[in-house]
Amino acid sequence: MIEVQGVSGRRVAVLGLGRSGLSAARALMAGGAEVVAWDDTRAPREDAASEGFEIKDLSRDEALDGVDRLIVSPGIPHLYPAPNRVVAAALGLGIPVDNDIGLFFRSLATEAWHRFDTAPRVIAVTGSNGKSTTSALIHHVLAEAGRDVQLAGNIGRGVLDLDPPGDGGVVVLELSSYQTELARALTPDVAVFTNLSADHLDRHGGLGGYFAAKRRLFSEGGPDRAVIGVDEAEGRFLAGQLSEGPTDDRVIRTSSGQKLGGPGWAVVARKGFLAETRKGKQVGAIDLREIKGLPGAHNHQNACAAYAACRATGLAPRVIERGFHSFEGLPHRSQIVAETGGVRIVNDSKATNVDAALKALMAFPRIRWICGGLEKEGGLANLAPGLPHVVKAYVIGREAARFALGLNGVEAAICTTMSAAVEAAMAEAQPGEVVLLAPAAASFDQYDNFERRGDDFITEVRARIGADGGTAADA
Incomplete structure (x- = not known):
């Protein structure tokens, strides 16, 4: 404590x-x-x-x-x-x-730190999507590298339940906008901004208020290093505000899909390859294509943020790469549940909004897509870029028929229950295809939370794997 x-x-x-x-x-x-x-x-x-x-x-x-x-x-x-x-x-x-985050930051440093050779450090991660995976990936890489590291905040333990960090210890925090908006002290050593998309707008009085809540992590105390995803306008604006010039390496810009120019410090993933550049020269690279725990462009964006944060703590590129390869992903977030008959089965129950579901759809070329639930505001129109990847949709939820009407041009089966959807999708899937749970909706019409929904999906899949053969991954 x-x-x-x-x-x-x-x-x-x-x-x-x-x-x-x-x-x-x-x-x-x-x-x-x-x-x-x-x-x-x-x-x-x-x-x-x-x-x-x-x-x-x-x-x-x-x-x-x-x-x-x-x-x-x-x-x-x-x-x-x-x-x-x-x-x-x-x-x-x-x-x-x-709130507890403010209490944590005002109470972390103690007199004992004067006896340490290396003061403990805090890496804090915020953003709309991917912050849980990014936080867990940073924690995993540091642990694999032999660092004394703890994970808390919006994932894992409450921040005040942590053990006081020792000499050279690292605390990794995932922080939601609900946590950053109120904390009276926010002083991480490394702060990470993954991305921004519309969410929690009622709570924050609109998109501007939502961004302002995230921005407080960077403005209240001023981190030594800021890792900023610049794939959205808000990230580019934030990076510009924090930087004193193009060569200011206190700001590390990250992107998935863009080529970033300039002489500054950048980490970019394009076509499955991550590249780190400083002063216009490449200084590190990782082939992400065969890392099973990080499939798709959205996870490559997470990989860029985690890589940059780990580099900011002094880890070498090869050490980070080894950590990436042993990362198995988080439950309910692009989690590989099983592989059977050439079909991969993936649980992304955490894809509770359209933006997260679109990222999941863009990760695989041929998908048997289990979707549906309590639809959120804004409709399904923004899923359009990912729908060509869908071979067929299997719609669950109490309003499955209405949900299916929003999937323009996609063949859809009205399944209603998870059991029926898994049964149909696994029976019809062909080698090379992916059975993907990425609901694009909240779970509350049928489940207490997205975890229960994902657990039900896994149970249904493994019941059929047990009957038909195949390889089931550990949950």
Whole structure:
């Protein structure tokens, strides 16, 4: 646990007692704070009470009397579309509002660091798509290289549940816009911006507010190195704001598909090859085509970001390449589930929006596509560039027929259930094709979350692999 500093003897309120909220409450108490906590749901309140925390409805009059600061869990809005009533009351009283990420950055460095030969470092990754894979890939490469490294944030453990890093230790954080928008301290050593596409717009008051939330990771403390994906206008703008000139190597620009000019530090993937250039000369290269854990252009974009971040910590290109080859990918994100009869079966249940699903479709030439679910705003029109890769769609979800109508020019079977979709897709798939779950929709019409949906897909696939033969990958 990382004990929160500067709170001894102070009364601190914690709103929301999920994973991050409860770990924040524990870390605050360990730092000597008097903690008062609340969650609108009974079960989390009871769990916190069993650990000895004072439970108090923070929305009641005078509940915030004497409170020094309010710590808010990521899912609780503080500005758009409307602030939570407790947050609004705290702001009205002049009480600072923070989250566990802010507490982490203000509490990480301790007196023990003066005895270290190499100070610990933090690599923080944000963006719309690919940040989980990028974070996990950085963690994997550093671990394979023998570094003392931990992974936390929006993936894995809560940030305050981490062990205090030792001499030369590295902490890799995946940070969502919900986490970066509110943290009062953001001081990573290396900050990574993968890409930007429209998401969470209600929460941030539009695309500009969403980008501003991501941008705070780079503007609040100023990282020593910034790795910026420049495939979108926002990334190019951010790189330009951070750089002092074309040769400023504090900014590493990355791209999948573009050729980047200029004398600066860049990492680019094109036609399956990653290339690192500095001062106009190539200094490193990796053939990504045979790395099974990183299929498709979207994963090559992730590879560029992870490569650049690892280079910023001093790793050599060959060391990074070895780490790439042993990376198996994350569950539900371009996860290879099995190969049978020349057919590859891939679980990308995390592709819950059109942009993520399009990237998955562009990764393979001939696809038996399992899709559908709770359709998001904006429709399916932006899937058009990937639809020529689809041999046939197998649509699931309660509104499968309506979803299928949006797949212009694609043969579609209305399957409704995962079992029926997997049965049909695997029976009809030919050698060289890919059976791909990339729903382009939320899961909540049939499943609690995208993980449950992906697990169901894997279960259905392996039931048939067991019957028909083939090679199943480890989940």
